[in-house]
Amino acid sequence: MKITIIAGARPNFMKIAPIIAAIQDKQQQGYAIRYRLVHTGQHYDKNMSGSFFEQLGIPEPDANLESGGGSQAEQTANIMVRFEKELIEHPCDLLLVVGDVTSTLACSVVAKKLKIKVAHVEAGIRSGDITMPEEINRLVTDAITDYFFITTTYAGEHLVREGKSAAQIHFVGNTMIDTLLKQRSRFxxxxxxxxxxxxxxxxxxxxxxxxxxxxxxxxxxxxxxxxxxxxxxxxxxxxxxxxxxxxxxxxxxxxxxxxxxxxxxxxxxxxxxxxxxxxxxxxxxxxxxxxxxxxxxxxxxxxxxxxxxxxxxxxxxxxxxxxxxxxxxxxxxAGEWKKGGIPPLWDGKTSQRIVDKLIEIFAVKQQSVPVL
Structure with missing residues (x-):
């Protein structure tokens, strides 16, 4: 199984790091699963991008589309044109996108037009505010997504109301919390x-x-x-x-x-x-x-x-x-702020659940020799 993973902007990096680590764990166990990491370049300065890769142990991207800058429309168009070329040259079985940035929408559209399945991590969240660019990105991405990985039951309810099948929706938790819990001792x-x-x-x-x-x-x-x-x-x-x-x-x-x-x-x-x-x-x-x-x-x-x-x-x-x-x-x-609690499945194991589900969906075989 070949997966292309998209990272474009700072909010994405915390979400992909544990997914890549979970895939690498499965490779060590002999599962025939490979990934290609594509950085769209949506965030391109070191503080907004580079330092996150270094601190979170994210491997160097296999490709950087260097599509940052410009208006929303220019950036979307640049990502789509460059990612189409990337995907034609390096086809995959599944595109995995995270969050709700411009790269998420742009790459999902390109993949679907090339008849490639799309998995959306952090799918189904909704603000109800269509003036937010992120809300448009969420709605468009989820309109064409095949597999929805959700952080809470709220997100699943949104997707069901929008006509998605319950079989497509997988409640797994929050990958950003995987990163937070893993890195907390290193703050x-x-x-x-x-x-x-x-x-x-x-x-x-x-x-x-x-x-x-x-x-x-x-x-x-x-x-x-x-x-x-x-x-x-x-x-x-x-x-x-x-x-x-x-x-x-x-x-x-x-x-x-x-x-x-x-x-x-x-x-x-x-x-x-x-x-x-x-x-x-x-x-x-x-x-x-x-x-x-x-x-x-x-x-x-x-x-x-x-x-x-x-x-x-x-x-x-x-x-x-x-x-x-x-x-x-x-x-x-006055010391009257609520103490709060932690939502279900925000336990640091979300990425493992995502990769396990993908292995199940695509019937990925375990081999005797690890796939590296």
Whole structure:
């Protein structure tokens, strides 16, 4: 069995690392399963891409399409044109895509038009907000996917309502949590830990990148000021996404306890998150990590595709009105934040379940000599 695995953007890397490791384990056991790793180049700078490969032990990609840059349409088109050539030259039995980035959609469409089966890891999640590019990517990808690997039962319910067969849907858990649990003992403090004199539970972490929060300069300034005014004087560490950096330069928001830093590697960023008093974010994936690490999380969005982080975990959805921050911060500093729990099957074994299921579906044989 030949699998092509797609990695394109930072959120993908944590999800593919344990899947590759699970495939390698099966190869050692003699199963006739091979993979080819294709990096689309959607995220192409070292902090957003390269360091993740190094830290998570992801092998060098077999191909890098170098398709980063440009508008959404340009990037999608570049990936599709280059990936079509790649797939024609290196055909496979299955395309495996993860998450909801542009690469996920673009590569799935190419594969289906070449009559190749598609498996989608983290399928079925829905925010209900069609203005989000990621929601469009999810809907289109799942419309043409053959095998759905889901993180929660919520996702399965969405897929069934959309007409998918229960036989296509496999509840396996969350591969990103596989990586988190495997790497947790290796978390390491970034330079800002010493530079700002940080102490456990005595600072906040903030990440912002969604258009509703960062594209309007006045709103971005108001949002940051609201956070700083309600932070009880604690340092706020803000790893700045490239999208956000441009507008921050224009508004020139400054505060002695606000620390703007470059995007961090996986091990450094999660060290900060694990030790933080709370995280303020508009990211979806971070809410999953805070849930497992038991860190209070405030999400500055009107909807979430990961409701389990709110119903089970430590996350609360505040909306995009900056005025919602004050009562949430009051609750945090009063010690009244919910403790939360961990959703079912977020146990570090998801990737094993995925690869076992693929071996079953494709009737992959076990040989006496390992396939390397």
């Amino acid at each position: 390491t403090p970034p330079p800002i830990w010493q530079e700002a004199g940080l102490q456990p539970q005595q600072y906040l972490v903030m990440t912002l990148h969604r258009p509703a929060n960062v594209d309007e300069e006045d709103n971005l300034a108001l949002l940051i000021n609201e956070i700083m005014q309600n932070s009880h004087g604690l340092p706020v560490i803000f790893p700045v996404h490239p999208r956000t950096a441009k507008n921050l330069e224009k508004i020139a928001v400054k505060h002695p306890q606000l620390f703007l830093v470059e995007p961090l590697g996986y091990l450094e960023f999660n060290y900060l998150v694990e030790q933080a008093k709370a995280v303020i974010t508009d990211s979806g994936g971070i809410t999953e990590e805070t849930t497992v690490m038991g860190v209070p999380c405030m999400t500055l969005r009107d909807s979430t595709e990961r409701p389990e982080t709110c119903t089970v975990g430590t996350n609360e959805l505040l909306g995009i009105d900056p005025r919602a921050l004050a009562p949430a911060m009051k609750k945090l500093f």
